[in-house]
Amino acid sequence: MAYIRTIGAHEAEGELLEAYRAMAARPMPSVYKAPHGDAPGILRAHSLDARLVRLTFALSGSLATDATLSWPRRELINAVTSRQNGCFY
């Protein structure tokens, strides 16, 4: 259980619900679809501030939607970074 409250898709409304829907509509590898059907945990982690969700993941979108770095290369960077930060998520 998270250390602070988070808001799932079923109880989201307004700007947060819009952000969840926009993220779900983004093309992404199937491994990034959480099997529980709710918004992924990393989105819900930001959910007490709906604008923060939108702005944070606008930047991630800008990094994921061009061909400068392929998806495997981005995953390599993400995996190395997470290993060095000791973050399994």
Add this chain to the structure above:
Amino acid sequence: MIADPAQLELPAAERAIVGLTSLVNEVPWTLEPADFDRARAAGLSDDVVLHVVLQTAFFNHLNRVADGVGIEFDYETSLPPMARLEREPLPRPERSAWPRPRARPSLSLDRRPASAETFARWSEHNVDREAPLSRRDRSVIRGAVASALCDETTVAEVDGAIPRDEREQRLADYATLLTLAPWRVGAASLAPLRGLGLDDAALLDVIALGGFQNTASRIRLALAAS
């Protein structure tokens, strides 16, 4: 998950990406032009190098929010859970040895207008608000993160922002831990902040601002050194 990035067997370009990523993650204050020259020599264009810096820096935010908020892993994976890191943070140099920006860095966010714009909006939301945290609180947190990353420009931007009371010291202590050793952050780390009366929205503000500044300082240090 990669057990030891240094032991990966990869083509030269991917090895260069891992090398640059590791520097941005672990010792961004040591970055110098030669690091970028090595990446170029391995075949990476300036656009790729910039993308590597931004991707790496941004993932430092995501890692810290994931562990700061304590979310559970929720994707399907065949990977076993990762052993908890036990290592100490790497030592930092004295402030007198922090890097000074080059007069003419070779890389700029201007090469990626969409990323520059989204970063600017994200930055404004984190930095230029009065609630839940005050502007002074934000400066204290940003100053603590920037100090832990030897980012002189940001420390100067927040005018030092040295904690001046118990409340500010607790905010700075949390931001420093989140920066130096995110693998040690847990529910108990938030207790001193809850003791100040911060509610969950304010705690998210602390965590997200700390994560944001981990991204912003890494970008600033890397681009200034390029």
